[in-house]
Amino acid sequence: MEQHLGFRRGEEVDGLLTLHTPAELGHTVYVREAGGFWPAAGGTGTLHHVAFRAADADHEQAILKAVTAQGLQASDVREHGYFQSIYFTEPGGSILEVATDGPGFGADEDPAHLGERLVLPPELEHRQGEIEVVMPHISLPDEERRPSRDLGWVHRYVPGTSGRTLLLLHGTGGNELDLLPLGRELDPGAHLLSVRGRSLEEGAPRFFRRFSATRYDQAHLISEADALADFVRDAAQLYGLDAKQVYAVGYSNGANIALATLLQQPGALAGAALLRPVLALEAPPSPDLSGKRVLVLSGERDPYGPYGQGIVPLLQRSSAAVSETRLPAGHELTQTDVNLTREWLTE
Missing domain, CATH: 3.40.50.1820 (Alpha/Beta hydrolase fold, catalytic domain)
Incomplete structure (x- = not known):
């Protein structure tokens, strides 16, 4: 993380290492070394991956090149519509993601009306009605109707x-x-x-x-x-x-x-x-x-x-x-x- 993701080592207290970056969000990561366990693996109660932000696509490509050169297992750049990501496995076996901010949710919606409708990937649009009915129901507070x-x-x-x-x-x-x-x-x-x-x-x-x-x-x-x-x-x-x-x-x-x-x-x-x-x-x-x-x-x-x-x-x-x-x-x-x-x- 220090070498490729731009974090700098901070103080260490009781085995808890602090890593900092000047970003406005997600600027602090706490890492505890816990040896003696078997390598990371997926399963109930575990995290699949941890995601970090890249400044832009060029920064992401630079990280991909660096981790590949170091011999870490890494994915190709994956396009998710609203952003693109790379994934690589750190030496302990955990998966890290690096994702761009853009183009963002404004790519296919008016930013002033985000979240007002369900937007699906093109391959799922034909199942819109089927998917919408099983989505969790979210209600805004309504003092007149909420009690009943x-x-x-x-x-x-x-x-x-x-x-x-x-x-x-x-x-x-x-x-x-x-x-x-x-x-x-x-x-x-x-x-x-x-x-x-x-x-x-x-x-x-x-x-x-x-x-x-x-x-x-x-x-x-x-x-x-x-x-x-x-x-x-x-x-x-x-x-x-x-x-x-x-x-x-x-x-x-x-x-x-x-x-x-x-x-x-x-x-x-x-x-x-x-x-x-x-x-x-x-x-x-x-x-x-x-x-x-x-x-x-x-x-x-x-x-x-x-x-x-x-x-x-x-x-x-x-x-x-x-x-x-x-x-x-x-x-x-x-x-x-x-x-x-x-x-x-x-x-």
Whole structure:
């Protein structure tokens, strides 16, 4: 570092060496000599590399030439769009990067509006929608709306352009991110409201407790179905959604809570797409579901399939408009599920 990166040795206190450079940022590095360990290697809890700034491309080239001449393993100059870098391995095995400042983020954005939109490399631009929906959600402080934003459920809201909202409900072990790409594929213009189940089974999120693979805690199931209906109403008010156009899309355990919510609180949903559902309610009510559209997609090889056989007759007795398809599949989802659900939503 002293020889190639422009740092100068400072004082050493208790084995901690201080290195300085006149740069405005990143001007001090502290190095502790720690011998007796095996060489640096990647893995959980370790740093991949440490980056330093080069004044310009010529300075970077000079460093590359110097470290190569010294016999250190170094990369070629790598172009990252907003800057270019070289990487080399110091004698202890750690990777050091030297990067230029330019051309900077103003290369393809107005500097006055940086960070207002997601900019992707050209090779990923065709996946813009898929990537955006799983990006971490960042909210600016909003004193009027912030106190009720969690609504009692961990969730993700992704705004859309149409009047419809898809309530996305994951399967056992999933979370609020799992079905976001599916939701965007099903309806590119819909608002997406994706919810994480509040029951944990050996650390795996579910929407209600169970006693066995096919026996469920009825009181908890009904309570969570009612709570989910309240969440939908509150979320519609918070995010300005049309509460009459919320359609549930649930897979497996998510399909089961969607069905229970539709039966317990039919006013909360306009309809539901149930992907690999079972009838979890032991004494299901028979509400008036006139005007409610329901899609049921089951798998012919699904081991849980027999436990869902009573769903369609129950919905038909409740006057729901039911569409059912049995697919040559197991419990897993297929592209046919995606295609049929998309077609059903556009009917």
